[in-house]
Amino acid sequence: MVVKYKLIKKDNKSHARLGILSTPHGEIETPVFMPVGTQATVKAMTPEEVREAGGRIVLSNTYHLYLRPGHELIRDAGGLHRFMNWDGPILTDSGGFQVFSLGPLRKITEDGVAFRSHIDGSSHFFSPEHAMQVQMALGSDIAMVFDECAPYPCSYEDSLAAKERTTRWALRCKEYHSHPEQSVFGIVQGGMYRDLREQSVDELVKLDFPGYAIGGLSVGEPKPLMYEVLDYTVPLLPEDKPRYLMGVGSPDCLLEGVVRGIDMFDCVLPTRIARNGTVFTRQGKLVVRNAAYARDFVPLEEGCACYTCRHYTRAYIRHLLKSDEILGVRLTTIHNLHFLLNLMEDIREAIREDRLLEYKDHFLKDWQA
Amino acid sequence: MVVKYKLIKKDNKSHARLGILSTPHGEIETPVFMPVGTQATVKAMTPEEVREAGGRIVLSNTYHLYLRPGHELIRDAGGLHRFMNWDGPILTDSGGFQVFSLGPLRKITEDGVAFRSHIDGSSHFFSPEHAMQVQMALGSDIAMVFDECAPYPCSYEDSLAAKERTTRWALRCKEYHSHPEQSVFGIVQGGMYRDLREQSVDELVKLDFPGYAIGGLSVGEPKPLMYEVLDYTVPLLPEDKPRYLMGVGSPDCLLEGVVRGIDMFDCVLPTRIARNGTVFTRQGKLVVRNAAYARDFVPLEEGCACYTCRHYTRAYIRHLLKSDEILGVRLTTIHNLHFLLNLMEDIREAIREDRLLEYKDHFLKDWQA
Ligand SMILES: [Zn+2]
Ligand SMILES: [Zn+2]
Secondary structure, three states: OOOEEEEEEEOOOOOOEEEEEEEOOEEEEEOEEEEEOOOOOOOOOOHHHHHHOOOOOEEEOHHHHHHOOOHHHHHHOOOHHHHHOOOOOEEEOOOHHHHHOOHHHEEEOOOOEEEEOOOOOOEEEEOHHHHHHHHHHHOOOEEEOOOOOOOOOOOHHHHHHHHHHHHHHHHHHHHHOOOOOOEEEEEEOOOOOHHHHHHHHHHHHHHOOOOEEEOOOOOOOOHHHHHHHHHHHHHHOOOOOOEEEOOOOOHHHHHHHHHOOOOEEEEOHHHHHHHOOEEEEOOEEEEOOOHHHOOOOOOOOOOOOOHHHHHOOHHHHHHHHHOOOHHHHHHHHHHHHHHHHHHHHHHHHHHHOOOHHHHHHHHHHHHOO | OOOEEEEEEEOOOOOOEEEEEEEOOEEEEEOEEEEEOOOOOOOOOOHHHHHHOOOOOEEEOHHHHHHOOOHHHHHHOOOHHHHHOOOOOEEEOOOHHHHHOOHHHEEEOOOOEEEEOOOOOOEEEEOHHHHHHHHHHHOOOEEEOOOOOOOOOOOHHHHHHHHHHHHHHHHHHHHHOOOOOOEEEEEEOOOOOHHHHHHHHHHHHHHOOOOEEEOOOOOOOOHHHHHHHHHHHHHHOOOOOOEEEOOOOOHHHHHHHHHOOOOEEEEOHHHHHHHOOEEEEOOEEEEOOOHHHOOOOOOOOOOOOOHHHHHOOHHHHHHHHHOOOHHHHHHHHHHHHHHHHHHHHHHHHHHHOOOHHHHHHHHHHHHOO
């Protein structure tokens, strides 16, 4: 089956929308946040814990899995779902973002990208076809086209070239792809230039993908600029297809993305800051590693229903983090994922009840306090 | 309440025995293995996972908790049980073994031991009284006396001196201790010398502790020598008190200890080797990190009922370990703890059914194959 999006409800005061994404591994409600499991594991979590925290679809990284343990090994293991014991939907990125980020370790031609492994320096080549081949072996529900992501800042000429190559490569991906249980999403590029974004949408929509990502954002530009690009790009996308904003996961950006019509998000932020001892609260981020919390015998956040907050104090978690105990990272990760996934649930509820903008104002007031 | 031991059944062909240990935090069946939670956490595990793996009582380390986060902080948190979210029994060691192991960082007098922290080099002093004070603040169910553990090898004279000081310090511990919900166990010393062990038992039993540990073993001596010391020491201990062999946790030593009449064991072995990618199987240890298991799509051990073996393959676990993913260590730790705790359950069942020696022969035949 192909991934299908069903629009349930449009918000009456913003571009936000409620929907259902149907995949070979079940249906999920949108807008949705996808926890990232780079190396076939959401860092520090079991699949059951991801689910308990509210996770329904995870993202995994093609570049990393290709290098280690290898996509053919995962195919022989019965596919990525079985390998990592996750029976919900999986989206894989194309590896494009990673190989373009390798800097001096990579060389780009029209055919594809030659690069050296960040693990052992070995030589590799990724083309649109190869990115499809790897993702087909992984067997994710949603594969992404191999795109060229322009950096920020980037000249008009370079943004144009990256956008054009992304369109040509999207076509090659579409033509090469042949996995009946996997759907391929296109990726809109075009940098911070309105006409390029319009052209990119136009060209990709002609290829008729079952979903569209907006790439090339959250790459270092100021947030207002990202919102501006979303303002003029999202409305161009077909209403009956899901829209995925790549690499975005801070609470404020999730809210701003949703009101602009975004349905899907992913980001390493909640799990990464958790490992550094930083947690989300309604009043903003809290660095529980700090000495200020050494004798703070309250949960990370009063009233939070997550496993961590039901059983442990800031003082205990700080002790674990200071002592390099794995449980410390587990507990902060559980809380952060729960926080974001709970936020998405609140957002869906608010759309359902026609009070999203009020919810957003209320949330951001506390968050920025 | 004080910790009490109830003898349920004596094996008819060995010194093994079934019993019930009653503590302020519940009853546990013996012989029992105690997972070690050095820094107020069984490394990589939640308390629920320890329980699911079969853990019923955990050991925590006074030396480590005194240094970080500090016993007064833990007392103010409501005690160690509440701090670490473990509502079963806890045994704390006295810190003696750790400070004696500090080598050049410590200086021993009759009063106690001056030492420098392994964390920041700061100066500290532990006396029998202080070891009691710290353990009372932690609020464990079972505290251990502050003893002097002789190294191996050790001369008769030095072993004698350590044994005599251990007796004097045991008396000071007993006299100082005043926590009504905590019981203090004595520790038998005497090195590898039969008359010293006999004297130590004799002197400690006169002090009438509710339980006795055998210390100074598993310190580098050959296993047959340890078994020999147990052979002549354990029968001297009172039948109505639990006997605890400190620092022992390999499957063969657990079996050999049980048949010699030991009721309690603790060891970091299952969790430590798990972190290095080594797991227990009935056929001995298996280094799942090895390349040989890269494409081995079977559980760590066929038929094992642990969470890890029900859901994951050796190939996946190896991938996680090679990729430095926390989940890898979590999965090997779960399996290893389950293996040992399941072994103890099998042992208790075998005693109950009068077939312990057969079980032991059978197990060791596979284990050493
Ligand atoms: Zn929480
Ligand atoms: Zn297992």
